Amino acid sequence: METFESGRYHTDKPVHDPPILTVHICRSPGQLCPAFPLDGRIHLTCGMMFLFLLFKCHIGYPSMSFAYPALKKLFCEIKGGLANTPEDRDRVQQDLNTMEKWANENKMQFNKDKCKVLHLGQKNEKHAYWMGDTLLAFPIVFGAFCMPLAFLRGIPRKLLQVQPSINLRSRAFMDLKVLVSLLNDFASLSLAESWDNVGLLVEPSPPHVVSTLFLTNDLTEEVMEEALQERAGLILSYHPPIFKPLKRITWQTWKERLVIRALENRVGVYSPHTAYDAAPHGVNTWLAKALGACTTIPLHPSAAPNYPTKGCYRIEFSSCSAEAVLSRLREMPGVSLLTTVPARVDGAEQVQVSLNCTQSALLQVMALLSQSSPVYEKTEIISLQKPLLRDTGMGRLCTLGEAVAVSVLTERVKSHLGVPHVRLALGAGKTLESEVKVVALCAGSGTSILQGTEADLYLTGEMSHHDVLDAVARGITVILCEHSNSERGFLLELQQLLAVHLENKVQVIVSKRDRDPLRVV
Incomplete structure (x- = not known):
């Protein structure tokens, strides 16, 4: 029996060929369809691939990626010889000479010194070759033997020049279902507001493994392009790109196009949104760090979701x-x-x-x-009331260790968020030198959370004109940072938190193109 589990390969069979081989069929280069897990031994699908190549079928181009058990070092560069047996080195040199001859005949560039080799098993013939990021040649397994690489000279050139579907330097991966379960454990979706749309929003057909988790505040078309270039297997978008129900999936609107591109490229989309707002290690806790030393409590505490009592x-x-x-x-x-x-x-x-x-x-x-x-x-x-969760809920009421001037607090906020400007409305009778001791904050659009709260200052992303006037009339100063500016900086902290939570089994990266749509000009 063979199983996949969050980056590990388990088998009760004798292990002779360590690497797990995953074969993808793609309609065109760069577009992957569902993968078939193989293990380098006898498999009917390998024979089918072999026949597809022989008869030059129209179904697509072969593309390969490898997951590595930690049994021995498999990947090495051919610079000064391959550190295996003399027979291996001779076989590799013969293969390289064959490929060099074939490349010259077909007017292709080939540099043996830059070529890399992956040893696929105990038999000398079982090697795959790369130059840079290009898969040059690979053995077709059928039954108990491998086709000599010299035979591949007859295969069309476009079939031999295929971009690998996964960066070979990244060996960590995780099944999508396992990854989503761990993300739900990190911040329970039950903490989200009832009106929100959270969780896994787009799911490629299983099985689907993820080697790169891509973080963004807003999933725009520009950010989607970046995620595809980074070969993300799952996009974690803080704001849900699907919020209102979609009646159709066409190319007419940008959100529909996001869904289409995600499915075509087998990329999942997950959104936590208000679950991260309420979490004790979430967005609002991060935003409170802009104030300096302070004690915080949730403005609207969350109740335990799984309290055993049924009924109200x-x-x-x-x-x-x-x-x-x-x-x-x-x-x-x-x-x-x-x-x-x-x-x-x-x-x-x-x-x-x-x-x-x-x-x-x-x-x-x-x-x-x-x-x-x-x-x-x-x-x-x-x-019946469910018990409240400690340090969990919407918004934060923060009491500073020492009172500071409005001007000082404004500079702290700008520095923490990494923005050159914020909008400031001084409370009635207040100046830039007025002291602030108590701050009520809420990332994003905070009116519904902050309304009615007694504090010296409100900190949020956006409020309506009339809500600002109401706060100012009550003597409360308001700092507005723009909606996503009050959230986006959390992604860098989230990157570190998830790396630890996921035990570095997937690569976690943050978008460089994600930004607030508004600019001060």
Whole structure:
């Protein structure tokens, strides 16, 4: 049995040929279709590939990528000879001479000194050759033997010049499902607002492995092009590129084109958005670092998502003969944890009933109990609240260790965000030298989170004109940084956090083209 697991290859068979070989069929160079995992031994798909090459079928060009178990060093440059057996070195030199002759005959450039070789197994014939990033030649495995490389001279030139689908220097990879599960563990999607659209938004057909995780604040077409150039397997876009439902997938709108390009190039798209806003190690915690030393608490704390109690309300009542009522309650949707215990009430033997119910079931339960006045009059309704999570929730209320002037705090914010300008509205009766001790902040658009909060200063990305006027009238100073400027800098910190969380099993990179669309001119 053979399995893939987050960068490791497991097999209970004797291992003779260490590398795992993945063969891709592409409709045109650079466009990959689903991959077939092979292991260098007998496999029908290899034979099919061999036949495709022989008959020059129209289905596409072959492209190869390699995942490496840590069994031995497999990849080396031919500079001063290959450090294997003398037979290996002779075989490699023969192959290089064959390729050099074939290249000269076809008027192609070939430099033996720049050629690289990958040893594919115990047999001397099993080598694949690269020059730079170009796959020059590879053995076709069929049954128990490999075709000599000299045979490849008859294969059309376009089939031998293929860009490898994965950077050979990167050996780490992870299955998409495993990676998404780990991302969900990093910041639970249950923390996101109910209106948000978070999680895996675009999924290539399985199996899909990821060697590069690409981070961006906004997934624009320019950023998508960058992600494809970086050969990303998954794009983590802080803002969800799919928010409103799409009724069609055409080439007419830019968001539809993003979906098309992602699927055509087998790139997944994942968005955490407000889950990262609420997380204790998320965007708002990062933004609070702009203030200097301070203590912070969430403005709107998050409740535990998996609290064991079901339902929003607990109902308790007692009755002398509860069987008829209990049978109807058990059949009622939204009713759970129904328990009964004998009880003595007012000197009479009765049954004490306790149940949990949802908001929608509450009215039905009370309508049933109201049919018996003695029961209804003794019924108690208890509202159930889930426990709040520590340091988790929307926005932050920050108390500075030492009060600072508005002008000083403004410079700190600009330095932390890496922006030359912010917008500032001084509270009524305040100046640039007025002291600030308490700051309420929210990354992005913070009006709904900050509204009504008592503080010396509001820090957010954007607020409406009238909301700013309301804050100023209350004596609250407002700093606006533009929406994405209050979020984007978190990606560099996120890069480091995810590298540790994912145990460096995938490469994590940050977009260089992602930027706020607004400029001060």
